[in-house]
Structure formats: structure tokens, C-alpha cells
Amino acid sequence: MDERVGDVRLLGPADVRRLAEELGVRPTKKLGQNFVHDPNTVRRIVAGANLTADDVALEIGPGLGSLTLALLDACRAVVAVEIDPVLASRLERTAAEQAPGLAERLTVLPADGMRVTAADFPQPPTALVANLPYNVSVPVVLHLLAELPSLRHGLVMVQSEVADRLAARPGSKVYGVPSVKAAWYADVRRAGPVPRAVFWPIPNVDSALVSFVRRDAPSTVDREAVFSLVDAAFAQRRKTLRAALAGWAGSAALAERYLVAAGVDPSTRGEQLDVADFARIAQARTSG
Template sequence: MRLLGRTEIRHLAKEIDFRPRKSFGQNFVHDANTVRRIVSASSVNRHDHVLEVGPGLGSLTLALLDRGARVTAVEIDPVLARQLPITVAEHSHSEINRLTVFNRDILHVTHDELPDEPTALVANLPYNVAVPALLHLLSEFPSIRTVMVMVQAEVAERLAAEPGGKDYGVPSAKVRFFGNVRRYGMVSPTVFWPIPRVYSGLVRIDRYETSPWPTDKEFRQRVFNLIDIGFAQRRKTSRNAFAEWAGSGNESASRLLAASIDPSRRGETLSIADFVRLLQRSDEDEESEPVEPKPVVHHRNRDTAPAG
């Protein structure tokens, strides 16, 4: 299939009188080699149903369809959402049957809106919503086994950072609740139109085949709450950071020690396994605490005269 190049993208934008909007983070890839690199790194094939976020003018969409995958593209811009099926049809009439387009904000898309469960997420994520969109989709679609996204280089470094590193933070820990994270290199600003002021980075996430911990919504939200607490003040020791959650400094230290975590460690050194273990051991301790018996109060029968 013939992919979109720089000249064709500019011509298409002019044809539909389209100007990229900063509010939507619109920067479109026009380099065929970069697009093929993303699709190849995603490992998608004809058995996959790919969820693509922000397809824009269709560069990545065409490459995904060329691999034989079914694609559901979610585009917030109504002009681009209307144009995408037209562009795909012009490049290959046979591929249009495997494309579904939704004109929606990805942050509000739920699993019951899609006709089929997606197995992969491949996207050039808008910089301004990259992390919220990624966490929302991993939570909403447990069927997604593989993620390959292009994000701002700084965000890519944060997502893939290891505990204790300078870039390790809330996004680093939360994405690891779902799976393993790897960097797949940098992408030059020159492959985009308009040219952004920053480099981009590729990140791949492979969901755990068997999750090491519960994945239900309530448990996930409680773990994420602990992560937020742990990183709220990076210079605090874990003992002090979790004091309000645990009830007191001593109680906080006791809970951390029960989870095999040194209370003097800082939140940015804790792995996702540490946060999960802290929550689980705290729950176990609360369940095992003996219930104090209520004192028995003897009431004198007012209708009976005192013994004399």
C-alpha cells in the first residue's frame, strides 16, 4: 500500500482546508520509514484488532491496515474523522472494510462502545493527554495485550524509568501495574508536520500474561492512591509519606516493615510490587486484628423491688 508522504499530507490538508490545532496536539507523521518502524515494533498482524488514538490524516492507519489488522480509530477532530475513511478508500478499496472510525474524545471511550475487543493499542498519542489516555485505555480494555505508542521523549523516559532513577514517578509505577515497559528509541521532530519543538520516543508495553496481583477496579484504584501518596512529597521518607494514610508515624513504620519495606526509603525507590505488597499486607493486618468485646451492662429491672 502507498503510504502518505510529506507532499501528500500537505496537499491533503490544503484540499480539506485543514490547519493543525495545538489544543489537540496535532503533529502528523509524514515519514514512511518511521511509520513502518512503529508498526513493525508493535508486532501486530492480521489476527489483531488495533485501537488507534488520534489517527490524524491517516499515515499510521494505512500502515496498520497494510499489515492486515482491523483498526478502530478514535479521532477527536470531526474534520479528520470524516476524512479518514475517504483517504483509506482512495488508497485501497479492499482495506476500508477493516476500518471503523469514532469521532470521540479518547478519555471518555468505554469498552461497551466498541464493536469488538481490541487486542493492541498503536498510536501517535497527543502530547497533552498521553499519560491519562494510556492509563485509561489499559484500565478500560483488559483485552489489550500489546501497546506501542509514540509520545514526547520526556514522557517516554518517565514511562520506562526504573525505581530510584531521576525520571521515575507516578506514571512509571502505574503503567507497571499492567505490564512490562520498554523503550524503543527516539524519533526526530523532522518527520512531523508541523515540526514540534521536542523529540519523541517510542514505548512498548506488554501486559502480564498472568497478573501478579488482582486487577479489579477497586484494587487498582487503591494501589494508585498509594502511589499518589508515595510520590506526593518526593523528599519524605516512606514512614512520613504514608503517616496520614496509616494513622501515625509508628503505625506507618509498622505497616511498611510488615511489607518488607524499610521505612527510611523514599517513595521514588518503591516498585509497583512494593506498593501492591504494602496494600495487601495492610489489609491482612486489619482483618486479623481482634475485635474488642463490648462491655456487658447489667440493667436492674425497675419493676422488681430491691432485695432487703
């Protein structure tokens, strides 16, 4: 198997096991860790991310560096955010060993991806490319899209069911809160499955890639006002919006008033509305 991309020698299964043994690391379910050890998968992710020479890639949860190394060859700079201090402390040396001519492109931030803000980055990230910890993938994606307006596009690996929810369209059985909130920021699409065998340890769930391209917000209404409405609409998703939004609006009658003002049938359910519909309802409430 060719384990090189450009001037970088990628990590194969033996390298991943060697590094893990050196660091005394065992992947933990608590941190949602499953390390990719297949160079072909890493190349596929980087190719699918459509990076340019001007991109600054953001990677959350780089682990032992399998994806990090391939990213170094594909863009101007890579910022890797790693919550595990043991893994974070080894990453720069791994880059120097495997990609000596490109290691200076890497910046490692020992931090929690759920807590980083724009001020934490030496240069604004433009692309998110990551094998995300599965237990926090949705909140991490939404947090980063909110906190980092510089992120213009990305490709992330998540649990297959999460990929379906993020990319779902109105009317789908899995369309819900993550679908609508992600759509506020970007056009989100499923970008294909990932075999279980490319991970160590092999997970007991299926994985998939999700791509996104940033777009303008669908409305000038306050985002948090829209998101609180979305939460209310799906908290009782089997109810009509007139009933489901009674608490949010103050009464069922007020909910109906706002829905009608927004051009939405009060007997509709939340799963039938797109993000622009929710924005109009929130605007109707704001306008009184």
C-alpha cells in the same frame, strides 16, 4: 521514496499538506497535534508493533491517516478513535482512496480517547498503536490499559521525556507515578527515538517510541487502593515513606506499621520501590 506498503499507498509530505488544506486544518497545540508525514517512520512503527494477522489495532488520534493506512495492511482490523470531527469524517474516504482493497478493515470512532470504554468497540482491540497527542499521552495510556483488558501489547509514540518516565525502573531519577502505574499492567520499555523532522509541523520537543506487553497484575489487592498509595508516596518524594504516607495511613506510626508488615524499610523513599512493593503495602493496610 517508496510510499507503498503492500496494497497501500502511504501519505507523503505533499499528501499531508493537501489533505490539511482541503479540510482547512491547522494542527493545534490544544489537541497536541503533530502529523507524521514520513512513510519510513510509519513503516518502522508498524514493524515495531509486532502485529499479527489476527490483531485488532487501536489507534488514538489518527489525524490525517498516515499511520492508519499502514496498519490496514498489517492486521485484521483497525479502530481509529478521533476527537476532531473534521478529521474523523475524512478518514474512511482517505482509506478508500489510498487502500481500496483494505478500507473495509477500518472503523472510525469519533470520540475522546480518554473516555472510550470496552462497550464502544465493535470488536475488542488487541494492540494499541498510535502517535498519541502529547498533552494527554500518559492518562490515555493508563485509561486504555484499565478499560480494555483485551489490549495485549502495543507501541506508542510520545514525548521523549514521557517515554523515559513510563519505562523507568526503581532508582531512576525519572521514576515516578506513571512508571509504577504502567508497570501494574504491563512490561514497558523504551523502543527508540523519533526525529523531529518526520512531523508537520516540526515539534519543539523530542519524541520516542514506547512498547508494552500486558502481564498479570502483581497482586489481587484492589488496583485503586494501590494507585492512591502510589500517588501519596510520590506527592512528597523527598520524604521517607514513613513521613510521606502519614496522611494516607492516618499517622506516621500507622504508616510505619504497614511498611514493616510489608517488609519495607520505613526510611526508604518511594522511588526505590517497585509495583509489587506498593501492592504489599496496600495489602498490609487492607489486612489491618
